[in-house]
Amino acid sequence: MSRRIVVAGAVSFYTQVGIQEFPVRYAPTWAPRWLATGVSGAAGHIARVLRALGDDVRLCSVVGRDAAGAAITAELGRERLLGPGIVEGSTSSSGVTLVTPDGRRMGFPHLAPVNGVTYPWDLFASQAQEADLLVMTNAKFVRDLVRPAARLGVPIAVDVHLITDLGDAYNLPWLESAEIIFCSHECLPVSPSLWVERLFDRYPRCRVAGVGLGGQGALAATREGTLIRVEAVTPREVVNTLGAGDALFGTFLHVWAATEDPIRALQAAVVHAGWKIGHRAPVSASLTCEELSALKNASMPPTVIGRWGT
Template sequence: MGSKVVVAGVSSLYMAMPVEEFPLPYTSLRFPDWMRAEVSGAACHIADTLRTLGDEARLCTFVGEDVAGEAINASLRARGLLGPGVVKVPRSSLGVVLVAPDGRRSGHPYVAAVNTAEYPVEVFRRLVRDVDLAVLTNTAFVRPLLGHARARNVPIAVDVHLITDIDDAYNRPWLEVADIVFCSHERLAGPPEQWVASVFERYPGCAIAAVGLGGRGCLMGLRDGTLIKAAAVAPRGVLSTAGAGDALFASFLHGWLATRNPVTALKDAVLHAGWKVGDTFPSTASLTEVELARLRESHPIATSLGRWDTAA
């Protein structure tokens, strides 16, 4: 039986298309080789990954009463995510992803339409009541929900994405309540090991801190000083890295909740994320737990153990 997880954040209608290179040269007209319209957004992707792996995912999100909202509702319904936590607002959030031949992506989320809305606290309080974990993405309308999750004494997981500073003013409310923290390496000012050590020093409530390293896998620290490194693998090659961090984050949370073993959970997370980037729209491609176990047999993940607190 899977875990119960509430996921709060954005669900968006996205367009994805290829480009020849970055930076993108100007042209007045372009005929791309492919283009896809799909429903994604961090919360939607995380919830869908968890649900496909076998967990009960309760999605708290906004969907607009517009054309985009019709598509979002249809996708959420088909994926088993349309529930009482999906709240109507006038306009939907949107996004565009440009994808280079090597899989690098340039994301352009438009979330202003939902970030000015106030998510109904009582809806969230009902859905978070008996869950095993609250995944609270760092979109603006989720901030008022942080204290309610903490008041329920529910473990909290956050992904602060492209953060640069351990004392970042915007992300600090999330970091202060988080038990599990993920982020990307892309904009960190120093080595990922240094970031992990800084998280544990600055935020004493954090038990697990991880840094996604893109094509180099993931580095994870535990409160007891353990450092785990898992090498990346891409069983189907790399077509798009859009949403790879969300895939890594969600897949780890599923494994951690199921086993409480951070090493095996991280290995499965790196493998699942590596498989998903072999799709032109990774957030709509997820494996079941059985399929992931089968893939694990043919694609073992190399890991190493060390210490993040050696210098201390």
């Protein structure tokens, strides 16, 4: 059954450049190994994942009246994600990603053009009507929407990415309001298992917590005490890890919304993310529900189930 899911946040026009190594050595000119352009940004990628998996997605974002905006609008139209939730701004957000042969990437997101936009609450509330889930990314223009959205009675999900502190002032509205909270392991001050334990202790509204572990897979926990660790799988060669966390998060939400089974959700999420990073432009490639199910059966990731807090 299709779920109605609202996704709020940045949609950006990205250029991805294949380089030889980090650090990048200076040269007046240099031919990249490869180059790809297209629409990305956390909200754009998550929305595309959910749409491909069969959900009814309502995208709330800001797109500029510029050349990048025209490209974004065209691509969102092709993906059936262009709807009344798109607000027009003067300039679009954009970015550049450098990618080495082993798939490591360094991103340069330019969100300043949309950070100062005030997204209309009435428009967001209308998009949230009859929604099953609100995916509210931690983009700056979404921040003022979070606390009012928590009063709508619809579950909120967020990925706070490179968070370092449970008391982080910027992310506080999301931490206090979300029922599903994901993040990356890269900047955590403690182990991922201890992090989720402390997250549940501090934020009683949170029901499910997840941590992306990069090449080690992912971890998820429920408030009831279940702790799941799923190892990474890479069905193909690793080419570009851009957006792996968004793929993990979006796929988890799709399966969770349909089943409320965190084990199945995390296994599917790890498989989908592992498949996507085999593409030069992972954002543009997403599996359907049927394709993901078949791939998961063929590449079932090793899974350990335990308890947190023990």
